[in-house]
Amino acid sequence: MYDCAGCGRTRRGLFFGSGIGESQWWCFRCQSAEQRELIGALDGRARGVLSRDAEGIEWPYGPNIYVNMRADLLDWADAHGLKSGSTRCSSGLHWLDKGRCAVGECFDTPGFYDHTTTWRSRTTGRPVLVFNQPYGPPDVAEVRAAISEHPSLSAEIGPESWYGAGTASVYIWNDGNRSKTAGIAP
Structure with a gap:
């Protein structure tokens, strides 16, 4: 307050x-x-x-x-074309890749994870995006390493988004579900 x-x-x-x-x-x-x-x-x-x-x-x-x-x-x-999603998976990557997290010890999150939100497609309800808004530019190699074990995922780094305050944007997409999301081309 x-x-x-x-x-x-x-x-x-x-x-x-x-x-x-x-x-x-x-x-x-x-x-x-x-x-x-x-x-x-x-x-x-x-x-x-x-x-x-x-x-x-x-x-x-x-x-x-x-x-x-x-x-x-x-x-x-x-x-x-997104609606909020939720998962107990701390990184959200297993949820994004498979629709659930069955790892059991999924506790690590990369350094670029800040102001993290998870999103589903409004049309299919499937997991489509883990969105991070870190302060300052993220390390591209770290972003690639984070998704390297998940071939269905891709990443994009962009300018400031809805959080503002000088944050960057790290979009981690599920490409298989992404094409089913309104307004987004794979």
């Missing part, structure tokens, strides 16, 4: 504005009607894209408190 820009009190709320350093924290009590309407619209868009829990939409780290990241994440997921 942070100090509210409206009342100055430390209360539960969300950051509004563009960029991590430029956003202001507004507690739920002080949020404007427009801010509440925006939150409602984004939560509505998130249905069918993100999982839900007892408190509502399960926003990943970042969008859980930054409203602009919520919009960016949903635009990104829409563009790629």
Whole structure:
């Protein structure tokens, strides 16, 4: 919790504005009607894209408190035809490759794993992407080594994505499931 820009009190709320350093924290009590309407619209868009829990939409780290990241994440997921996935596999690679993790001791994650999310195809429901957003450029050799035991997987490194804050993008795709995802060519 942070100090509210409206009342100055430390209360539960969300950051509004563009960029991590430029956003202001507004507690739920002080949020404007427009801010509440925006939150409602984004939560509505998130249905069918993100999982839900007892408190509502399960926003990943970042969008859980930054409203602009919520919009960016949903635009990104829409563009790629994705919905959130989940796995107990710490790297997500066994899940991505085989649809499950049967390794039992899958505890290691490569150094480029940060702000990691797992994604399924909206059309087939199959695992299609493990997405990482590390700070700074990832080591290409480390990315290749991470997927080397999984011939059905490929990796792409790109510029900043929905997390922002100077992060890069590491897309690890299941190519067999990728071609079945709307809007993405293998």
